[in-house]
Amino acid sequence: xxxxxxxxxxxxxxxxxxxxxxxxxxxxxxxxxxxxxxxxxxxxxxxxxxxxxxxxxxxxxxxxxxxxxxxxxxxxxxxxxxxxxxxxxxxxxxxxxxxxxxxxxxxxxxxxxxxxxxxxxxxxxxxxxxxxxxxxxxxxxxxxxxxxxxxxxxxxxxxxxxxxxxxxxxxxxxxxxxxxxxxxxxxxxxxxxxxxxxxxxxxxxxxxxxxxxxxxxxxxxxxxxxxxxxxxxxxxxxxxxxxxxxxxxxxxxxxxxxxxxxxxxxxxxxxxxxxxxxxxxxxxxxxxxxxxxxxxxxxxxxxxxxxxxxxxxxxxxxxxxxxxxxxxxxxxxxxxxxxxxxxxxxxxxxxxxxxxxxxxxxxxxxxxxxxxxxxxxxxxxxxxxxxxxxxxxxxxxxxxxxxxxxxxxxxxxxxxxxxxxxxxxxxxxxxxxxxxxxxxxxxxxxxxxxxxxxxxxxxxxxxxxxxxxxxxxxxxxxxxxxxxxxxxxxxxxxxxxxxxxxxxxxxxxxxxxxxxxxxxxxxxxxxxxxxxxxxxxxxxxxxxxxxxxxxxxxxxx
Amino acid sequence: xxxxxxxxxxxxxxxxxxxxxxxxxxxxxxxxxxxxxxxxxxxxxxxxxxxxxxxxxxxxxxxxxxxxxxxxxxxxxxxxxxxxxxxxxxxxxxxxxxxxxxxxxxxxxxxxxxxxxxxxxxxxxxxxxxxxxxxxxxxxxx
Numbered sequence: 001x002x003x004x005x006x007x008x009x010x011x012x013x014x015x016x017x018x019x020x021x022x023x024x025x026x027x028x029x030x031x032x033x034x035x036x037x038x039x040x041x042x043x044x045x046x047x048x049x050x051x052x053x054x055x056x057x058x059x060x061x062x063x064x065x066x067x068x069x070x071x072x073x074x075x076x077x078x079x080x081x082x083x084x085x086x087x088x089x090x091x092x093x094x095x096x097x098x099x100x101x102x103x104x105x106x107x108x109x110x111x112x113x114x115x116x117x118x119x120x121x122x123x124x125x126x127x128x129x130x131x132x133x134x135x136x137x138x139x140x141x142x143x144x145x146x147x148x149x150x151x152x153x154x155x156x157x158x159x160x161x162x163x164x165x166x167x168x169x170x171x172x173x174x175x176x177x178x179x180x181x182x183x184x185x186x187x188x189x190x191x192x193x194x195x196x197x198x199x200x201x202x203x204x205x206x207x208x209x210x211x212x213x214x215x216x217x218x219x220x221x222x223x224x225x226x227x228x229x230x231x232x233x234x235x236x237x238x239x240x241x242x243x244x245x246x247x248x249x250x251x252x253x254x255x256x257x258x259x260x261x262x263x264x265x266x267x268x269x270x271x272x273x274x275x276x277x278x279x280x281x282x283x284x285x286x287x288x289x290x291x292x293x294x295x296x297x298x299x300x301x302x303x304x305x306x307x308x309x310x311x312x313x314x315x316x317x318x319x320x321x322x323x324x325x326x327x328x329x330x331x332x333x334x335x336x337x338x339x340x341x342x343x344x345x346x347x348x349x350x351x352x353x354x355x356x357x358x359x360x361x362x363x364x365x366x367x368x369x370x371x372x373x374x375x376x377x378x379x380x381x382x383x384x385x386x387x388x389x390x391x392x393x394x395x396x397x398x399x400x401x402x403x404x405x406x407x408x409x410x411x412x413x414x415x416x417x418x419x420x421x422x423x424x425x426x427x428x429x430x431x432x433x434x435x436x437x438x439x440x441x442x443x444x445x446x447x448x449x450x451x452x453x454x455x456x457x458x459x460x461x462x463x464x465x466x467x468x469x470x471x472x473x474x475x476x477x478x479x480x481x482x483x484x485x486x487x488x489x490x491x492x493x494x495x496x497x498x499x500x501x502x503x504x505x506x507x508x509x510x511x512x513x514x515x516x517x518x519x520x521x522x523x524x525x526x527x528x529x530x531x532x533x534x535x536x537x538x539x540x541x542x543x544x545x546x547x548x549x550x551x552x553x554x555x556x557x
Numbered sequence: 558x559x560x561x562x563x564x565x566x567x568x569x570x571x572x573x574x575x576x577x578x579x580x581x582x583x584x585x586x587x588x589x590x591x592x593x594x595x596x597x598x599x600x601x602x603x604x605x606x607x608x609x610x611x612x613x614x615x616x617x618x619x620x621x622x623x624x625x626x627x628x629x630x631x632x633x634x635x636x637x638x639x640x641x642x643x644x645x646x647x648x649x650x651x652x653x654x655x656x657x658x659x660x661x662x663x664x665x666x667x668x669x670x671x672x673x674x675x676x677x678x679x680x681x682x683x684x685x686x687x688x689x690x691x692x693x694x695x696x697x698x699x
Contacts, residue, residue, distance in 0.1 A: 183565055186572030196582045197595045197650065198602065199633030203576045210569060290565050297558035 011088070018089040021078055022096035028071035029100045033107065033141040035063025041133025082154045084511045094156035097149045098163040104142035105167055109174070111135045113215045117208035157509055161229070165237050168223035169244040175216040176249065176295050182209040183287030192279050230302070234505075238303070238310045245299030247317045250367075253292030254321060258356075258363045259285035267355035316386045319371035323390065326364025327436040332357025335432035338424055381455070387448040394441035401434035482506065483555065484533065488525065488544040489514045499529065514546055525550055590646035590673045591636060593680045597671075598634050601689050609691060614674060614681040619691035632688070637668060646673040646680065652688065 038060035042053065082093055111134035118128065148154055149163050156162075185206050224230050229237065263277045263285060303311055336354035368374075408427045483506045484499065499507050517525070528550045529542050539555040585592035593612055600608035601621075610619060638649040653666045669686030685691070 179565065182569055186569045189572045189576050190568070194651075195636040197585075197591065197634045197636050198598045199582065199635070199653075201576065201579070201581070203573070206569075206572055206576060210573075290561055290568075294558055294561045294565065297561070301558070 014086065015088045018092045022092050025071060025074050025078065026096050026100055028067040028074065029141055030103060031063050031067040032071055033104055033138045035060050035067065036140060037134040037137030039064050040136045041130040044129035044132055079154055087158050090156045091158035094159040094162050097145055098166050101142055101145045101163040102166050102170060104138045104145065106170060108135050108138035108142055109219055113212050116215060117211040120204055120207045120211060161232055161237060164223055164227045164229050165240050168229040169240055171216060171220035171223050172244055175220045176291050178212040178216045180287045180291040182213045183290055184283045185209050187283035187286055192283060233306060238306045241299065242303060242310050242314045245295060246303060246314045249292045249296035249299065250318045251321055252288055253296050254325060254363055254367060256285050256288035256292055258325065258359045260289055261359035261362060262356050265355050265359060268351040312382050315371050316383065319368055320390065322364045322367035322371060323440065325360045326368055327440050329357045329360030329364055331432035331436035333361060334435050335428050338428035338431065341424065387444050391441055391444040391448060394437040398434055398437040398441055401430045401437060404430040405434055483539040485510065485541045487512045489517055590641055590648055590680050591639060593673060593682065594648050594671045597682055598689065612682055613691050614676060614683050619693050622690040622692040644675045
């Protein structure tokens with residue numbers, strides 16, 4: 001029949017049109033941001049036009065005068081469609097808005113922090129006008145975009161909190177990084193002695209980095225608490241928070257722990273060398289360790305109420321990282337041990353390789369044991385993907401290592417140079433890799449096979465006892481699959497935003513014609529819908545009447 | 558986590574205190590090699606050519622080798638090693654230039670050597686790092 005295909009084509013055309021329009025708006029806003037920043041910067045210099053600034057002024061004017069009105073016209077045209085937009089259009093709008101917001105936020109916040117810390121830290125800078133221009137120009141764009149995204153009329157219904165979520169992730173990263181820098185400066189000043197002949201006091205530099213930390217922390221606090229990103233419980237937001245707050249922080253912490261252990265271990269038994277290592281990279285390692293650990297623990301604690309899927313995935317990612325560290329460490333240990341067996345010319349790299357390998361292996365094994373819990377029999381369903389992934393990746397790496405070993409063996413045989421002792425030294429690197437990754441691959445393969453057997457053995461019993469079935473796999477399923485379709489008049493956004501915060505619920509709104517509902521009736525509606533969600537299972541259609549009555553229809557999934 | 562946060566804040570505050578209380582680098586005696594180097598660097602950074610020339614062997618007709626490089630101006634110079642004998646001295650210093658950029662001040666650090674010779678009982682500089690050197694017109698190629 002022609003009409004479904006026409007409908008499908010019509011949808012594609014609409015989506016494409018939405019993409020192009022919003023893409024244009026994105027580009028225009030970015031150009032406008034650049035132009036405004038340059039213009040304000042030049043204005044602060046008194047619009048003095050000497051040779052090098054002519055081009056800058058021309059660019060500034062061009063980027064303001066042309067994109068400005070065009071962006072406004074485009075926005076006026078687009079916004080009419082946004083009021084009750086198709087879900088695809090809404091999603092594109094949210095993506096574009098979030099992209100503009102994030103870019104403008106990054107530019108303006110970095111410029112602001114540089115400006116503020118530049119007042120204190122005494123690094124001679126005569127570019128405060130440009131920095132202020134950046135702050136004002138990009139700040140205006142960020143502010144406007146944020147207001148549009150959160151306005152009652154135009155707020156996107158799909159991915160509604162994307163901008164705040166990404167802004168929060170950025171602020172979190174910036175805070176953690178600036179905390180690490182500040183701590184590093186502090187540790188450097190405290191513990192790394194240096195005999196200064198000539199130099200300025202390092203106090204301004206330390207104060208400048210403290211300002212960065214405070215500013216970034218304020219930005220994070222604004223997103224996390226005031227924009228209520230912390231309260232968002234749906235899967236997407238939890239995933240983003242988990243990825244940045246837990247996994248990235250864990251990665252940084254584990255690497256820093258390895259670096260610290262590497263410095264502290266007195267493996268060539270030489271304390272002067274240990275002191276040199278500490279002076280070189282000690283402050284960096286310890287500061288990264290402290291900063292990463294703080295944010296990791298905080299977000300770990302935050303993930304507690306957020307549903308099994310997010311927690312499981314985060315555990316698996318962290319155990320994957322620790323396993324990678326463990327395998328690398330074991331490879332390096334094998335490498336170093338083989339080096340001590342053969343007698344190469346430069347034998348002094350072997351102890352440092354051994355030391356780094358032991359550090360990696362120790363950190364890796366501790367956290368892998370904690371997060372993977374190899375002794376405790378785990379639910380086979382949840383870790384299938386993880387096991388297959390690890391088995392696959394380590395098999396590929398083992399194959400590459402095997403190829404390198406083979407290549408080197410053949411190279412020595414064919415070139416026929418000196419004795420077999422050289423062979424061992426030549427292949428010890430890739431041989432270490434090979435042994436480590438082959439071990440990892442074999443272990444995960446064995447686990448996967450045993451899991452498969454357990455699953456196959458478990459299945460015949462499942463249909464016979466459906467009500468008393470395994471509690472663990474069914475827990476996430478009902479919560480995640482519920483849809484709520486609300487038919488309510490315009491202006492019921494307050495109702496929707498409350499409902500969108502419920503975990504595991506996909507909310508869709510179809511606007512009904514009719515007068516706007518007053519506030520108390522909207523509240524009654526919200527209460528009735530929440531009650532119905534608690535009592536009726538499955539997906540629901542809720543049609544709101546003008547006097548606060550709601551009729552519910554249960555939907556088939 | 559609270560413990561870690563307190564430790565971090567405590568470290569930063571401790572560093573602030575320590576740094577505020579740290580005295581400025583003392584001016585060393587003018588008859589030690591380190592003192593001569595210190596005075597030379599101070600004179601160089603404040604563009605006091607005559608004072609710098611006095612500390613360099615045959616310094617009378619030497620000019621700043623590279624007047625356009627701003628590297629030497631704002632460097633922080635720390636003493637790394639001193640190897641002094643009766644007549645000669647080699648002083649290894651590390652020069653750190655803070656780069657602008659707020660968060661990413663990877664201060665570029667390089668180590669270099671000052672060579673000194675005892676001439677008539679006073680220490681004079683014979684070789685300097687290139688950032689802070691004085692050269693004759695011939696050496697500069699003029």
